[in-house]
Amino acid sequence: KQEVTQIPAALSVPEGENLVLNCSFTDSAIYNLQWFRQDPGKGLTSLLLIQSSQREQTSGRLNASLDKSSGRSTLYIAASQPGDSATYLCAVRYNAGNMLTFGGGTRLMVKP
């Protein structure tokens, strides 16, 4: 069974800190991996998508890396801000169809 795990489940940091969210997956034969953000009471918004042939993607203060051989991805957030407070979900697309398998998410709180 293909599983996606995120650690930690929750994280609280002071504003300005750099932080790393972790995602691990059991099957390395992935098609791509995405990081989503979910605000309370809202749907998911895609932040970054990394193709299986890529090692990393960057968008502003966000950087996502992918290491297929170890089955891991990290989301790095630089200079965190209170507006970054949300739940971050990692999702893996395997070759079978267009389905995504989601991790349980990391709930991030950035304190002013």
Add this chain to the structure above:
Amino acid sequence: DAGVIQSPRHEVTEMGQEVTLRCKPISGHDYLFWYRQTMMRGLELLIYFNNNVPIDDSGMPEDRFSAKMPNASFSTLKIQPSEPRDSAVYFCASSLDRQGSTDTQYFGPGTRLTVL
């Protein structure tokens, strides 16, 4: 485009009642997905359609759940009869179908269902 539209946003019903959730995907998108999110189980894929045809419904919990997509711009998820354990947030998402696609899934705001 207005994005993925879901209705209602909130639904409170009593056990045994029929519940119908609605979704309008982004125009031109070929895939439509229904997810359920709970604290205990996280985000689970229930069913997805490609060009209005159901492709994989292995995530549908039981026969009480059914989904249809009569045309490219509308889908429903029905629960009959509803049970308290069906209480969750139900999301609809859509995406494009392109080989080697880098397209993501675009999520609607969700329907929060409470079954009393």
